[in-house]
Amino acid sequence: MLKIATWNVNSIKVRLPAVLEWLGSAAPDVVLLQETKSLDEAFPRLEIEDCGYNLLVHGQKTYNGVAILSKRPLEDVFIGLPGGEDDEQARYVEATTGGVRVASIYLPNGNPVTTEKFPYKIAWMDRLAARADVLLGHEEPVVLGGDYNVIPADLDCYDPKAWRDDALCRNESRSRFRTLLHSGYVEAFRTLHPNRRSYTFWDYQAGRWQRGEGLRIDHLLLSPEAADRLDACEIDSGPRGGVKASDHTPIWCTLRE
DNA sequence: ATGGTAGGAAGCCTA
Numbered sequence: 001m002l003k004i005a006t007w008n009v010n011s012i013k014v015r016l017p018a019v020l021e022w023l024g025s026a027a028p029d030v031v032l033l034q035e036t037k038s039l040d041e042a043f044p045r046l047e048i049e050d051c052g053y054n055l056l057v058h059g060q061k062t063y064n065g066v067a068i069l070s071k072r073p074l075e076d077v078f079i080g081l082p083g084g085e086d087d088e089q090a091r092y093v094e095a096t097t098g099g100v101r102v103a104s105i106y107l108p109n110g111n112p113v114t115t116e117k118f119p120y121k122i123a124w125m126d127r128l129a130a131r132a133d134v135l136l137g138h139e140e141p142v143v144l145g146g147d148y149n150v151i152p153a154d155l156d157c158y159d160p161k162a163w164r165d166d167a168l169c170r171n172e173s174r175s176r177f178r179t180l181l182h183s184g185y186v187e188a189f190r191t192l193h194p195n196r197r198s199y200t201f202w203d204y205q206a207g208r209w210q211r212g213e214g215l216r217i218d219h220l221l222l223s224p225e226a227a228d229r230l231d232a233c234e235i236d237s238g239p240r241g242g243v244k245a246s247d248h249t250p251i252w253c254t255l256r257e
Numbered sequence: 258a259t260g261g262t263a264g265g266a267a268g269c270c271t272a
Binding site: 111205247 | 260
């Protein structure tokens with residue numbers, strides 16, 4: 001079995017103790033990280049390598065930043081999402097490991113929707129769909145995991161009415177998320193748990209974690225060849241309740257070998 | 258309740 005997880009850690013520097021603890025207890029084979037907020041030369045490589053992981057990092061100063069951790073070798077590295085030649089934001093990295101093509105995705109938030117941030121998000125989603133189509137053409141197992149900053153349906157939100165016009169809920173965002181599904185990708189969690197209300201993110205503000213008021217915005221999208229092998233998919237809310245917690249918690253799936 | 262909290266940067270921006 002191959003266990004693949006994704007986790008928006010909101011600063012790898014601050015979150016390193018929590019990440020190391022979770023690597024030890026959950027023992028994932030592959031981990032996709034987002035919002036590492038670290039220059040590559042400042043990334044705490046040695047501590048993670050000491051846990052038995054190979055490492056691929058793509059970061060920048062202050063914002064964004066993605067990484068892939070794997071117990072297997074990382075091959076055919078691909079950095080950055082095509083189609084944005086002047087795009088400086090570190091939000092996409094891709095590699096092959098354990099026979100699976102994996103991508104760590106930090107999709108733009110897009111708020112406020114009245115600013116240039118929203119069209120940037122939508123254009124980024126169109127670029128992602130184009131790349132996802134290319135990967136489908138290879139007819140290999142692909143897992144596109146990360147913080148999609150999209151609430152796919154009202155079931156995935158504690159208060160859909162309050163969030164209706166937010167960039168995470170807007171139809172422009174949801175329809176493009178569905179485009180990925182229509183093209184052939186399978187969303188692992190909702191496929192295995194059609195009616196379950198679970199979240200991957202709880203805002204630091206207003207006591208959302210304590211109130212159980214969250215959003216499901218971190219997703220694992222599987223190509224048909226990966227979906228054939230899908231065994232399980234669960235959200236591990238444990239890390240969200242820990243000390244110095246990220247506002248996101250890990251979600252993982254297992255693929256049969 | 259148009260605030261609230263967290264992180265990184267540097268004296269605000271992003272989420």
